[in-house]
Amino acid sequence: QKEVEQNSGPLSVPEGAIASLNCTYSDRGSQSFFWYRQYSGKSPELIMFIYSNGDKEDGRFTAQLNKASQYVSLLIRDSQPSDSATYLCAVNPGGSQGNLIFGKGTKLSVKP
């Protein structure tokens, strides 16, 4: 059973702080990794993807991947109340040809 694990939270951070969201996955052959943001009552939207080990930065967001540890994280710098949402980690396991396996999501709350 291929699994994606996330701490459900809630993770609470003050405005302006760095929020760190973590995700582990079970399939060592996984090829690509995605972070989706889901506001309450809305559908998921893609915010970051990463394919190679290391860091990938996009504005206030940084995705980090460590395939040896089967670990992917998302850092949000200068967190804003508008970042309050559930963040879903999704993994494309090896051989699945595009079928993503989603974690349960981590609920982030940014306090003004």
Next chain:
Amino acid sequence: EAGVVQSPRYKIIEKKQPVAFWCNPISGHNTLYWYLQNLGQGPELLIRYENEEAVDDSQLPKDRFSAERLKGVDSTLKIQPAELGDSAVYLCASSQGPGELFFGEGSRLTVL
């Protein structure tokens, strides 16, 4: 560019009744997905289409669920008969490449 369009947004039915959901993907996206999302959980794949072909329906409960994607564009997901446990949000998504999914707003089903 129009996003993924789903209808209806909300549906309330009694158990044992049939229900159908419709999805129109982003123009040019050959891959279409139906996901199910329960409260507090991540999306779970029901079926994936590449053009008209259902390439992965291993998670679709075929005794009561069916889906079709005629002409490789719009898709319909049907449940007959619905059960109480089918209450969830049914998400349609489309993509050009593996993993970068664009979701519709979802169809929220309540079975009484």
